[in-house]
Amino acid sequence: MASKEGEVKIVIDPHDEIGEINGNIYGHFIEHLGKCIYGGIWKEGGLDQRVVDLAKGLDPPLLRWPGGNFASGYHWIDGIGPLKDRSPKFDLAWRKIDSNTFGTNEFMKLCRILHAEPYICVNMGSGTAEEAANWVEYCNHAGGSHYSNLRIKEGEVKPFGVKYWGLGNEVYGDWQIGHCDATTYARKALEFSKRMKWVDASIKTIAVGCDDPQWNWEVLRTTKDTIDYISLHKYYYDPNYYERVAAPLEAEKSLGRLAATIFAATGERRIKIAFDEWNLWHPEAKLENGLRQSPVLADAIFAAGIFNAMHRLCSEVQIACFAQLVNVLPLIISDGEGARTTPPYLTFKLYRQHTGSKALRVRTSCETYSSKAWGDMRVPIVDVSATLDKLGKGIAIFIVNRDIEREMKCDMRIAGLENCRNAEVHELNGEGVENTDVKITRNQDISFSNEFVHVVPPHSITVIKSTIDSR
Structure with a gap:
């Protein structure tokens, strides 16, 4: 799952559950x-x-x-x-x-x-x-x-x-x-x-x-x-x-x-x-x-x-x-x-x-940077989690882009998804990372399928929300 600079590979299997979210x-x-x-x-x-x-x-x-x-x-x-x-x-x-x-x-x-x-x-x-x-x-x-x-x-x-x-x-x-x-x-x-x-x-x-x-x-x-x-x-x-x-x-x-x-x-x-x-x-x-x-x-x-x-x-x-x-x-x-x-x-x-009631395992491949403050660890520039609703049909993907300057091209793969459907996109962002003027916007819906690409802007939190096939 190697990725190029500015690109992120994200793989989610709706059947690979971590557990219930309290x-x-x-x-x-x-x-x-x-x-x-x-x-x-x-x-x-x-x-x-x-x-x-x-x-x-x-x-x-x-x-x-x-x-x-x-x-x-x-x-x-x-x-x-x-x-x-x-x-x-x-x-x-x-x-x-x-x-x-x-x-x-x-x-x-x-x-x-x-x-x-x-x-x-x-x-x-x-x-x-x-x-x-x-x-x-x-x-x-x-x-x-x-x-x-x-x-x-x-x-x-x-x-x-x-x-x-x-x-x-x-x-x-x-x-x-x-x-x-x-x-x-x-x-x-x-x-x-x-x-x-x-x-x-x-x-x-x-x-x-x-x-x-x-x-x-x-x-x-x-x-x-x-x-x-x-x-x-x-x-x-x-x-x-x-x-x-x-x-x-x-x-x-x-x-x-x-x-x-x-x-x-x-x-x-x-x-x-x-x-x-x-x-x-x-x-x-x-x-x-x-x-x-x-x-x-x-x-x-x-x-x-x-x-x-x-x-x-x-x-x-x-x-x-x-x-x-x-x-x-x-x-x-x-x-x-x-x-x-x-x-x-x-x-x-x-x-x-x-957030849904069940957490899904997410495989993410992207650039990392070095953090010295918290014990010399590698930090992924993009952090992703995903959840399912209690019926197992509604999926939400949470994407955090830590990069101050660059948008990130996310190559998304959703295992077992057969048909294309629409997805809501909600974005939290502001003019700069030290700015107090922040808002949530509902962006234009996107096509959601087993393979799709979505670009997330710098210093942002994005939620992609859609449905999956009956389980």
Whole structure:
């Protein structure tokens, strides 16, 4: 499958499936940090409808809260009851006063409006297993117990039914309240998960993982019979555009290592990966400005690379959360000028709208370039993934052209396709990779057959969507 300069060979067999894609890989994250919650989602004692409307446009499947670092010092009981009776508390994680006016009930209201599955991270920094189990009781128990009755007293008769529960956040780092070693964390996580599942056996718990195989091994060996996921957090940046858009390959390798560690430590593949914090972190985003940054087209292309990687790793990665939804390294910016979207917001919208339920194996041959920032690896100039819908008839091909200057001629071969038909073409692009002015366009339909050629423009994300013959 050798290719010439500026040419790409892509071969897809609709019968060669990798596995099922869990829609939760398009999840999101909100934290009591900067102006993500207060001054973003929540303004003057209520949800900001401008932000909510833009969030709806993402069709978010999953929303993680309350942190992040904030979770390691958050006591959920402080955030329930009438708003006027809630006392502000000093947050040690970000050294700010938190009003506690956005708590569990407000989060659940937001999830209901967005039709998003709630994902709550419990406090394993200053909190206890009893406190975590009580939170599960408050959210999920039908009634007749102390904490479920508190929920009912607030007018929430029906249980919230929170399925996903994170067992702390990044406690491997000394920046975290409750920092500890892997052995200590694993023992605590075992106890937390056990007690929480005694309240509701149907919940899924997510243990803290990281990019250290020894940490992950210890946590998995101890908790393997009670947890359901292990997490990974990754943030990237490099001033060089080509290094930035190469970073998803490093993420793919890290996720692959974690998947291998899961199997080595447990002897099975039951436990899945929650890639529940990921993003580019620009140098301009500092605590002093609430981690505000201005994402550009390069961020959108980076996000597409992450999604393609997760398509390929769909059997292992079943949850992912972009960090964060509003104002903090944002998809949505809300300020005095109003609420508006950023380039990676459009990547989410494009993939969420067109991704099918099954990932297909794709063979791609193209030029590569060398990346030094992420471990001296070869990076394909074009990255491709493909999916099928649940009926096995609708195919979507996602093509990322990383090249700044050159269009790429893609020689496409679709195995077993007998008849020619039309295909939709959707393109995300902008004037330049450091430009914030980015849009999605619906291009002219093309002929889709077992062999066809399509040219993708520089620095672009292209989706080709069509049908295949009955299987």
